[in-house]
Amino acid sequence: MGKKSLGMIVGLFTAVSFAVAGCSTSAFTSTSTGQATEPKKEVTLKVGAAPVPHAEILEFIKPKLKEQGVNLEVVVLDDEGQLNPALKEKQIDANFFQHVPYLDSVKNEQGYDFVVTTKVHVEPIGFYSDKLRSKDEIREGAKIGIPNNPSNEYRALILLQEQGWIKLKDGLTNYAATPKDIADNPKKLEFVEVEAATLPRVLPDLAGAVINTNIVLEAKIDPKSALFREGANSPYANVITVRKGDENRDEIKKLDAVLTSAEVKKFIEDKYGVAVVPAF
Structure with missing residues (x-):
């Protein structure tokens, strides 16, 4: 092979090498500035x-x-x-x-x-019942289920007070109350304190229960079936x-x-x- 042919081959190889290197570099540089760009952090x-x-x-x-x-x-x-x-x-x-x-x-x-x-x-939060068609059907001595954790128990009792079923003692604070804090219970309602998540399961054994809406949804109960519920200003x-x-x-x-x-x-x-x- 002549010196001229050998030189041409070497030159071609060098050009290809630079081209490949250029392609490799462009994968990690900005096309406009040539500056390296880092992948977006997540x-x-x-x-x-x-x-x-x-x-x-x-x-x-x-x-x-x-x-x-x-x-x-x-x-x-x-x-x-x-x-x-x-x-x-x-x-x-x-x-x-x-x-x-x-x-x-x-x-x-x-x-x-x-x-x-x-x-x-x-x-x-709302009052649900398998037995009553309206709140006016509540009978004396009826068993009512309520959540047994402090804040939701107070919330349930306040809801029942708004219906005129009970009256709580004055001066209650910190969103805490139990049936012991009921000052007046004209219908002599009996309160069953239950773990909130189990209220749908015991509902058939009660006249009704005050149940949190997320639990109602999980239990596939229609929230529209509540006989009464909190207002939007809760x-x-x-x-x-x-x-x-x-x-x-x-x-x-x-x-x-x-x-x-x-x-x-x-x-x-x-x-x-x-x-x-x-x-x-």
């Missing part, structure tokens, strides 16, 4: 939630948060009572299952240093709760903003009707 946000409607609402907003670089992981525990301990122990970044009166009733005893970042919705809005200091995290702010958007408001109204009312 942050995972773990939010513990009750199954209905909380987890369903969070699942709905996943794509919107994904667009903003937040990978939302919804954590549903068998026992909702473990969602606050899970938050305290940093197993999750936030939770969405409770209202402020409930949080206030447990935070001091449990040592929770939490902050509420936004209100999302109200689930109007103070029991379900909230996003985080550890103190985390309220300023960018991903928490994004979560709050999406949860209180017009799109989510429409989703709640369309999917749940009277059972769940937007609180924003």
Whole structure:
């Protein structure tokens, strides 16, 4: 082979090498500036939630948060009572299952240093019955089921007081009351204090029960069948709760903003009707 031919081959090989190198470099540089670009970082946000409607609402907003670089992981525990301990122990970044009166009733005893970042919705608590067609059919001595946790028990008793069935003692504070705090019970109603989640199962054995709407939805009971319920001005809005200091995290702010958007408001109204009312 002549020197001229050898030189041509070497030159061709060198040109191809530069071309390949150029293609390789362009995969990691901006076409306009030639500067290296890093892949967009995605942050995972773990939010513990009750199954209905909380987890369903969070699942709905996943794509919107994904667009903003937040990978939302919804954590549903068998026992909702473990969602606050899970938050305290940093197993999750936030939770969405409770209202402020409930949080206030447990935070001091449990040592929770939490902050509420936004209100999302109200689930109007209601009175349900398999036996009564109207509240006027209630009989003397009837057995009424109510939740046995402090804040919801008070909430149930207040609802019954609004119907004129009972009267609570004056001066009750901290959203706490039990049947022992009833000052007047003209129909001599008998109150059965039950774990909130089991109320639908014992409903056939009672004249009726005051049941939280999320539990009604889980039990496939029509929320429209309530003989009476709280008004839309209920103070029991379900909230996003985080550890103190985390309220300023960018991903928490994004979560709050999406949860209180017009799109989510429409989703709640369309999917749940009277059972769940937007609180924003």
